[in-house]
Amino acid sequence: MLDAKVVAPRGPSELQAAFDAAVRGIAGLTSVDDALQVIVDELRPLVGAAYAALGTVDVDGRIEKFITSGLDDETRRRIGALPEGHGLLGLIIHENRTFRIPDLNVDPRRFGFPPHHPPMTSFLGVPITIKGISLGRLYLTNKIGAEEFSEEDRSLVETFALHAGIAMENARLHEQLQRLAVVDERERISKDLHDGIIQNMYAVGLSLEDVAELIDEDRVEAAARVERAIDAIHLSIRDIRNFIFGLRPELLAGATLGVGLAALADEYRHNMIVDLEVRLPDVIPEPSAEVTGHLLAIVAESLSNIARHSKASRASLELVASDGGQSGDILELTVEDNGIGFDPRGVVKLGHQGLANTRERASEIGGSLAIDSRPGAGSRVIVRVPVSSEVSRRDV
16 A cells, blocks of 8 residues: 655654755745645655645635545555545544544544545644635644654644645745736737727728718719728727637636636636635526626636735625616626725726726626725725626727
């Protein structure tokens, strides 16, 4: 079962040297998955445990990743699916504190092991937190050379968990920066297209409209041709605007509103250390694909602003569908955070493109957008749009 014999270091100086080496081993990692594996591989021999694992959970408390050390590949394959977080694992997940247990087999809180799981006795579980936010849990079993893990082991692992949290956060930030670099380049291309090609083509369209009014001979045919040219230019403008729309990686082409919102929330939760609560109705009325795309873009921009600027610890995304009477069903999307807030008037004066784009998108789908924020009081973005709304045919 074991992939290597592990013996903990002996003596204070040897232990300190081993601890320093383990910390150096997990520092500077740039991949989250690599960081998780290296953390358990460094910790297991440091403490002298036969097995080690690192579990991360999603916002609902379900185990999302469970990285092991000490199990060979065949044993991992035979065990099969990830643990579900019952028994002691679930207790550690929800209570988020250290557990040191002499023998799992006689503990009344145990849930049992799946088939093909190796026997386990002594246990030590320690949470990984950073800035008060839980990132995962470290699990160690079967202390080598002793019947159970000691208080010194507990203290050692708790200290190592602090370094593990920093390593995990650094790796996450590195991956996020790589994604943002790509997004920034795409945004630059989008701005260049909008400020150059689209404006130029719109100017041509205006000039052709003037020509159509001035032509004297064969005015009917000339006007018809000019109108066709104007229509073609307007179609090109819409195509380019759709191209700009497609450059944004947050938008999900063809997704329904419910699927798109869930996917955006999932992506946000995986990449940001902000607790995001999502509230969606059981039945979501479906607007047109174009309106859905613009709504997803507004949500993506709002979540991006929270991640980059708000310094929030909590955020929420809520969709409410209500009866608008003769106007039909109304969709109301609210994105809120408890961050540092801002002065919306000041942002507009500074010419921030993201806020302007968000307002324009809401207008184009026949909706309204309200921003409620002030310095030190968080922010709330609310967009309301009729389900039956269509995208405005304005071309700029």
